[in-house]
Amino acid sequence: MTLLEGTAIDLAPATSELLAQRAVEARKLVIDMAASPRGCHLGGSLSVLDILIAALHRAGSHDGTQVVLSKGHAAAGLYAALYVSGILPENPAPLYGQLGHPYTGHPGPKVPGVLFPTGSLGHGVPYAAGWALARRIGGRTGLGIAIAGDGELQEGLVWETCQVAAAQQLGNFVLVVDRNGGQNDGLVQDISPLPNLAERFAAFGFETAEVDGHDLTALTGVLRADRSGARRPLAVIADTVKGKGVPAVEGKPGSHYVTIDAARAAKWKRMIR
Amino acid sequence: MTLSGRDAYRDELTRLAADDPDIVCLEADLGGKGHPFQAAHPDRFFNLGIAEGAMIDMAAGLAVAGYKPFVSTFAPFAALRAAESLKLTLGYLAAGVTVVAPYAGVSGAWFGTTHHCLEDLAILRSIPGVTIAAPYGEAETRAVVRAAVESGRPHYIRTGRNALYDSLPVDSAGIAGVELPSVTWEHRGTPGSTCLVSVGEEGTRLALAARELRPELAHAHLTYLDHARLALAAPELAAEHTRFTVVEEHRQEGGVAEALALLLPGCHITGVNAGHSWPTQGGDHHEVMGQLGLDLPAVLAALPNH
Numbered sequence: 001m002t003l004l005e006g007t008a009i010d011l012a013p014a015t016s017e018l019l020a021q022r023a024v025e026a027r028k029l030v031i032d033m034a035a036s037p038r039g040c041h042l043g044g045s046l047s048v049l050d051i052l053i054a055a056l057h058r059a060g061s062h063d064g065t066q067v068v069l070s071k072g073h074a075a076a077g078l079y080a081a082l083y084v085s086g087i088l089p090e091n092p093a094p095l096y097g098q099l100g101h102p103y104t105g106h107p108g109p110k111v112p113g114v115l116f117p118t119g120s121l122g123h124g125v126p127y128a129a130g131w132a133l134a135r136r137i138g139g140r141t142g143l144g145i146a147i148a149g150d151g152e153l154q155e156g157l158v159w160e161t162c163q164v165a166a167a168q169q170l171g172n173f174v175l176v177v178d179r180n181g182g183q184n185d186g187l188v189q190d191i192s193p194l195p196n197l198a199e200r201f202a203a204f205g206f207e208t209a210e211v212d213g214h215d216l217t218a219l220t221g222v223l224r225a226d227r228s229g230a231r232r233p234l235a236v237i238a239d240t241v242k243g244k245g246v247p248a249v250e251g252k253p254g255s256h257y258v259t260i261d262a263a264r265a266a267k268w269k270r271m272i273r
Numbered sequence: 274m275t276l277s278g279r280d281a282y283r284d285e286l287t288r289l290a291a292d293d294p295d296i297v298c299l300e301a302d303l304g305g306k307g308h309p310f311q312a313a314h315p316d317r318f319f320n321l322g323i324a325e326g327a328m329i330d331m332a333a334g335l336a337v338a339g340y341k342p343f344v345s346t347f348a349p350f351a352a353l354r355a356a357e358s359l360k361l362t363l364g365y366l367a368a369g370v371t372v373v374a375p376y377a378g379v380s381g382a383w384f385g386t387t388h389h390c391l392e393d394l395a396i397l398r399s400i401p402g403v404t405i406a407a408p409y410g411e412a413e414t415r416a417v418v419r420a421a422v423e424s425g426r427p428h429y430i431r432t433g434r435n436a437l438y439d440s441l442p443v444d445s446a447g448i449a450g451v452e453l454p455s456v457t458w459e460h461r462g463t464p465g466s467t468c469l470v471s472v473g474e475e476g477t478r479l480a481l482a483a484r485e486l487r488p489e490l491a492h493a494h495l496t497y498l499d500h501a502r503l504a505l506a507a508p509e510l511a512a513e514h515t516r517f518t519v520v521e522e523h524r525q526e527g528g529v530a531e532a533l534a535l536l537l538p539g540c541h542i543t544g545v546n547a548g549h550s551w552p553t554q555g556g557d558h559h560e561v562m563g564q565l566g567l568d569l570p571a572v573l574a575a576l577p578n579h
Binding site: 109123157161163164 | 366
């Protein structure tokens with residue numbers, strides 16, 4: 001991890017143990033959604049969960065930080081993370097994909113805690129940058145945090161935004177990459193690899209940090225700074241495991257979209273630690 | 274001296290921003306040097322560079338944060354390159370973002386077809402909830418910009434390039450908080466006459482030119498072109514006439530003539546528009562329109578001879 005600009009701020013006391021408990025609960029909810037008639041994007045929802053929980057924890061400091069899940073296909077993970085973080089008031093799992101409820105396969109702004117519709121990949125990144133710009137114009141604190149997938153980085157809109165964010169010196173813009181190595185049709189390295197990713201962001205003028213994307217202490221640490229005085233945006237490359245927590249699917253591109261029956265869901269949930 | 278549509282936009286927004294600190298102005302490298310908003314409000318002016326999609330999505334973030342972003346780039350790049358961002362930001366999110374799109378139609382003329390935009394109404398009209406305006410002349414452009422600021426709703430405002438047009442008299446155009454009428458009657462015509470329906474800058478210019486030669490014609494000018502407002506305009510048109518010829522610098526598909534034909538099935542509606550061909554030669558704005566069959570002879574030929 002590199003040394004980052006900005007000053008650490010005091011957060012409401014919440015231990016990594018509490019966040020780990022949230023992660024366990026959220027993973028079980030994601031499995032419940034995979035066991036719905038619709039199924040869900042299981043692998044990416046499980047890989048991004050710890051990042052989401054850490055980012056929402058930062059947003060919970062109520063300093064104006066907003067979190068945008070740009071890889072909107074991981075909606076099941078987002079709904080679960082919002083619920084266990086106390087932002088979403090109802091358990092989304094039994095309602096997921098059902099008529100009359102907003103928990104669609106990609107998230108929309110009718111869901112509490114979701115500001116922007118995402119799922120067309122790339123768009124959540126500039127949305128969050130716009131939020132960061134708004135905070136800066138108003139002289140306010142708070143980050144615009146976008147969480148993108150590594151496959152999503154194939155979208156030109158992401159790099160278009162990186163160019164703009166660097167030019168505008170949006171130090172309060174943070175792009176977290178859930179680097180799980182998979183995408184819809186297979187492995188990122190087989191389809192459109194991303195060598196020297198940190199160097200790419202650095203070349204765009206970003207600060208960079210590389211963390212274990214399942215280490216909640218590391219994630220909260222890298223996201224906790226007050227960056228209102230920073231002049232370079234921050235890219236956090238978080239290495240994750242697709243399908244994290246379910247040994248049967250961990251690291252397998254085939255876990256991208258999964259529909260399972262109730263018996264298998266129960267078995268998988270017992271494995272979650 | 275009047276101002277072009279895009280200059281009127283810049284001037285009006287700059288003026289409004291003096292009293293409204295929430296207005297921010299975004300450009301994608303096509304705002305030109307000496308932008309008056311940049312000079313007057315440099316802390317709220319952002320040239321984001323050649324990044325149309327990012328600009329509109331970032332505007333969504335600004336709008337959600339409480340600002341009133343106005344973003345501008347040429348119509349072909351706003352409506353086509355950034356179409357998905359328009360759908361998500363203006364449509365699904367209903368963010369209070371105003372997109373101001375000059376160089377609509379073939380006002381880009383000799384720059385070539387990459388700088389032409391004859392498809393924007395079709396795209397924007399298919400996104401529910403977006404207010405679409407194609408003002409004619411400085412006064413109407415200023416009124417449309419004011420209405421966009423006051424409404425907080427998503428807007429797409431279509432203008433041409435640098436051409437100047439004398440505004441039609443509109444009683445409410447200068448009144449803050451008062452929207453322009455659904456239909457501006459330049460001339461109500463005689464009973465039974467054909468009614469020209471003009472859309473946008475050049476459509477209105479051609480309709481006015483046609484009426485000089487055929488003064489018995491009626492002429493209704495439409496400023497707002499989205500479905501909701503055309504649905505308000507349609508019964509007002511049908512209350513006075515049954516035969517309409519719509520003049521618009523746009524393709525037939527997705528244009529206003531098509532929309533009115535669906536809204537007024539009992540009326541006879543024809544259109545003078547850009548047709549189905551692509552300009553392949555240079556020339557100025559009117560010459561390229563002529564290549565498309567969008568000129569005064571075409572308007573006159575579309576009218577009955579009674």
